[in-house]
Amino acid sequence: MEPRLQPLETIAYGAIGLVTFFAIWTIVVLSGAVPHTFLPLPTAILTRFTFLLTHSFAGATLPQHLLASIDRYLGGFLLAALVGVPLGLLMGWFRWLDDILSPIFDGLRFIAPIAWVPFAALWFGTGYGGPIMIIFAGAFSPCLINAHRGARFVNASLTEAASMLGTGHFRTITEVLLPASLPSIVAGLRVAAGLGWQSLVGAELIVAANGIGYMMVQGQANLQTSTVMAGMVSIGLVGFGMDRLLRLAERAVGKRLGRPA
Amino acid sequence: MGSICFDKVDKVFGAGSGVLKALEDINLIVADKEFVAIVGPSGCGKTTCLRMVAGFEAPSAGTISVDGKVIIAPGPDRAVVFQQFALFPWKTVRGNIEMGLRNKNMPRAQRAPLVEGALKLMNLESHAEAFPHQLSGGMQQRVAIARAYVLDPAVLLMDEPFGALDAQTRVVMQEELVRLARLNPRTVLFITHSVEEAVYLADRVAIMSRRPGRIKGIVDIKAVRLAEQWDKSERIEDVMERESFVHLRSNIWKSLREEK
Numbered sequence: 017m018e019p020r021l022q023p024l025e026t027i028a029y030g031a032i033g034l035v036t037f038f039a040i041w042t043i044v045v046l047s048g049a050v051p052h053t054f055l056p057l058p059t060a061i062l063t064r065f066t067f068l069l070t071h072s073f074a075g076a077t078l079p080q081h082l083l084a085s086i087d088r089y090l091g092g093f094l095l096a097a098l099v100g101v102p103l104g105l106l107m108g109w110f111r112w113l114d115d116i117l118s119p120i121f122d123g124l125r126f127i128a129p130i131a132w133v134p135f136a137a138l139w140f141g142t143g144y145g146g147p148i149m150i151i152f153a154g155a156f157s158p159c160l161i162n163a164h165r166g167a168r169f170v171n172a173s174l175t176e177a178a179s180m181l182g183t184g185h186f187r188t189i190t191e192v193l194l195p196a197s198l199p200s201i202v203a204g205l206r207v208a209a210g211l212g213w214q215s216l217v218g219a220e221l222i223v224a225a226n227g228i229g230y231m232m233v234q235g236q237a238n239l240q241t242s243t244v245m246a247g248m249v250s251i252g253l254v255g256f257g258m259d260r261l262l263r264l265a266e267r268a269v270g271k272r273l274g275r276p277a
Numbered sequence: 278m279g280s281i282c283f284d285k286v287d288k289v290f291g292a293g294s295g296v297l298k299a300l301e302d303i304n305l306i307v308a309d310k311e312f313v314a315i316v317g318p319s320g321c322g323k324t325t326c327l328r329m330v331a332g333f334e335a336p337s338a339g340t341i342s343v344d345g346k347v348i349i350a351p352g353p354d355r356a357v358v359f360q361q362f363a364l365f366p367w368k369t370v371r372g373n374i375e376m377g378l379r380n381k382n383m384p385r386a387q388r389a390p391l392v393e394g395a396l397k398l399m400n401l402e403s404h405a406e407a408f409p410h411q412l413s414g415g416m417q418q419r420v421a422i423a424r425a426y427v428l429d430p431a432v433l434l435m436d437e438p439f440g441a442l443d444a445q446t447r448v449v450m451q452e453e454l455v456r457l458a459r460l461n462p463r464t465v466l467f468i469t470h471s472v473e474e475a476v477y478l479a480d481r482v483a484i485m486s487r488r489p490g491r492i493k494g495i496v497d498i499k500a501v502r503l504a505e506q507w508d509k510s511e512r513i514e515d516v517m518e519r520e521s522f523v524h525l526r527s528n529i530w531k532s533l534r535e536e537k
């Protein structure tokens with residue numbers, strides 16, 4: 017790649033991209049090539065967005081829908097991290113566990129989270145449990161895989177040093193594999209966060225009675241494309257914000273381990 | 278206690294057409310508290326010998342035992358100092374040194390004086406709370422040596438421990454290791470590419486042949502060192518200029534040259 021640009025230049029180019037994007041969009045709609053009901057104007061979406069911030073639609077305001085979604089999301093994401101990361105580390109250390117579990121997980125991970133919707137609804141209901149299972153299905157694999165790979169590719173001399181120091185399995189995993197894999201794990205969490213968030217909205221389109229996805233379905237039912245789009249915008253914004261936070265975490269981890277990210 | 282015995286040890290890597298015979302018929306006894314250096318051409322299997330004593334690899338034939346017990350796994354009775362230090366980057370100097378003692382479930386109050394002793398021994402007191410990446414290479418290797426010494430191991434295994442250091446630091450470390458070895462004798466198996474280093478540090482030097490590695494000769498240094506009173510010299514260069522030292526060095530060097 018070319019050398020890095022100054023931060024201001026980066027921002028300027030980003031702004032050029034966004035402005036051009038919205039300009040073309042506006043022109044296409046205003047020219048009449050596409051009816052407003054198919055594609056609302058950016059300004060209409062913005063108006064609708066601000067309206068929904070304070071006005072109830074489909075039972076709640078947009079922030080309330082978002083909070084309901086984030087609540088579910090955090091549940092599913094934390095569950096995926098709390099199960100996936102330790103399990104990945106264990107699989108990275110114990111070959112036999114890897115041999116037992118890898119074929120299963122390698123198959124499961126190709127099933128799109130949405131494909132679990134019927135079972136999620138059946139097993140855990142459509143309120144909290146069902147969506148959580150779907151988020152879990154989306155976020156679990158990256159947590160597991162990155163912890164697994166991180167642990168597997170730890171510098172062999174570090175695990176050898178641990179074993180010659182008489183380090184037991186538990187401590188080797190918590191004090192050697194875990195810190196050594198942290199960069200990989202955090203990268204996995206970042207991917208998992210994105211996939212989980214996508215899965216959540218997909219799940220809510222089908223199985224929830226509130227949340228941002230539910231709001232969008234109701235908007236669609238009422239032929240309010242601008243409501244659907246306002247939902248999409250807020251999904252994008254929240255996802256972007258989360259990713260930024262995790263990126264900061266990634267940097268912090270790199271610094272803590274003495275190597276710049 | 279800590280005698281090492283290699284008994285008819287072979288080591289073969291790979292299988293089928295990719296098979297590689299690394300070591301053949303290695304027989305060597307390192308006595309308790311003896312310092313033996315191994316020299317030999319690159320790829321002759323020095324590291325492999327040491328890794329088998331550490332328990333990281335198993336011999337393909339024959340046995341290696343420490344104090345009569347055949348080695349089956351790594352353990353703190355055989356501490357290793359790695360060429361690339363292999364310190365835990367996320368642990369402080371103290372944390373690295375303490376790790377082995379914690380693994381022995383030694384209570385904190387009992388650990389503390391041992392760790393302080395090891396820090397002092399290696400002149401690391403003022404860096405106890407530093408992280409490895411904040412230290413120079415020489416200091417990092419000191420931490421690795423302290424981490425090994427604090428375990429009070431029967432056997433110390435060192436694979437080119439000063440190979441990654443600059444020449445000046447290396448000399449300082451050599452002098453310190455001699456000081457340590459005289460102060461606190463241990464059974465040491467020490468690998469080096471430097472004949473000088475081997476003659477300066479070791480009681481005996483084992484010379485290996487090209488692959489498949491065999492031990493082609495063993496040179497007794499200790500007898501000469503004692504007779505010539507090398508240990509009275511303060512500095513390494515004083516020892517290295519002595520006729521007896523030069524003589525031993527060139528003998529080993531010639532024997533090695535035949536292998537290149």
Ligand SMILES: Nc1ncnc2c1ncn2[C@@H]1O[C@H](COP(=O)(O)OP(=O)(O)OP(=O)(O)O)[C@@H](O)[C@H]1O
Pocket residue numbers: 290291297299317318319320321322323324325326488
């Ligand atoms: N895990 C392994 N798999 C296959 N071959 C190996 C393995 N480890 C070592 N070897 C081979 O065995 C031979 C001896 O290797 P070893 O590392 O013991 O040599 P060495 O004497 O330490 O060399 P150097 O002086 O360069 O460090 C080499 O030919 C090497 O390629």
Ligand SMILES: [Mg+2]
Pocket residue numbers: 323324325436
């Ligand atoms: Mg080697």
